[in-house]
Amino acid sequence: MPMQTIDKDQYQALRQGATVLAADAYGDKVLELRSGQLMKLFRRKRLFSSALFYPYSRRFVANVQRLSGLNIPTVSELSEYRIPSISRSAVKYKPLSGDSLEALIRQRRFDRQRIEQFAIFLAKLHRLGVYFRSVHLGNVVATPDNRLGLIDVADMKFYRRRLSASRCARNMRHVCRYREHVAALFPAGRRGWFLDSYLQALQLNDRQRRRYEAVISRQLDQHLVAAHQ
Known part of the structure; x- marks a missing residue:
């Protein structure tokens, strides 16, 4: 699944009206969007780390795909984003019901x-x-x-x-x-x-x-x- 790069305005449009479900001192971590989908935001915790080449959002997507292949219920309908304006990558997805x-x-x-x-x-x-x-x-x-x-x-x-x-x-x-x-x-x-x-x-x-x-x-x-x- 390709990662889409979005600018500040596109990100603000995505998160307009969202509810913050989790945050820390560095900013938002999980948003509930108006659509009912969730957006999980990932920051690189160290200047030099493997996340520079293999972002946490990519790991999240890959793990979802592996779990689905093993017939283990998990989140679905994923979209992956790079958001340079806030130095984050992100995944938007449909939450697992229950x-x-x-x-x-x-x-x-x-x-x-x-x-x-x-x-x-x-x-x-x-x-x-x-x-x-x-x-x-x-x-x-x-x-x-x-x-x-x-x-x-x-x-x-x-x-x-x-x-x-x-x-x-x-x-x-x-x-x-x-x-x-x-x-x-x-x-x-x-x-x-x-x-x-x-x-x-x-x-x-x-x-x-x-x-x-x-x-x-x-x-x-x-x-x-x-x-x-």
């Missing part, structure tokens, strides 16, 4: 079935070699047809085979980034609902399962102790 798992926690709709569904979904990602650094419950969406999908997918790697036990465990750190997410995934410190579903969905032989279970359990134990202190 509620984030984080929203379901707030709505008290995150139960054992959802825990096991998320565990199976995460195992599918790992089995397919998808390492999503931002894989916390705010970036996983339950769609109207009861599937799970991903948003905010700029920071992601794809491997040719199932992730190693150590890499899966490392990804669990991102899953357990927030205390309220840990409490929801492991109610009363209970690991079995999540861990048993996750390990079964990884499709391991007995030896592999023992290895993965040991490595991942050590990682989870650290977060469970911290969450319940």
Whole structure:
């Protein structure tokens, strides 16, 4: 998909009437446009970095395409822009319909079935070699047809085979980034609902399962102790 360069006036026309959904000290990060589409803006954080040649917007688009090829629900209808007047690149897209798992926690709709569904979904990602650094419950969406999908997918790697036990465990750190997410995934410190579903969905032989279970359990134990202190 080609990147379109737009000037200041074209950008202002695009964002006219938009709602700012996320911003930081450097400016707007996510806009909801009048059309209902979202626009995610990316800045290069360092003067010399790989983003100079391969912008974050391009990574976002490439990751969406890879996920779609793996039949994993994600955002759609993408357009990519370079906006020199504000030193940004951007992606405009149709958001993924549904509620984030984080929203379901707030709505008290995150139960054992959802825990096991998320565990199976995460195992599918790992089995397919998808390492999503931002894989916390705010970036996983339950769609109207009861599937799970991903948003905010700029920071992601794809491997040719199932992730190693150590890499899966490392990804669990991102899953357990927030205390309220840990409490929801492991109610009363209970690991079995999540861990048993996750390990079964990884499709391991007995030896592999023992290895993965040991490595991942050590990682989870650290977060469970911290969450319940």
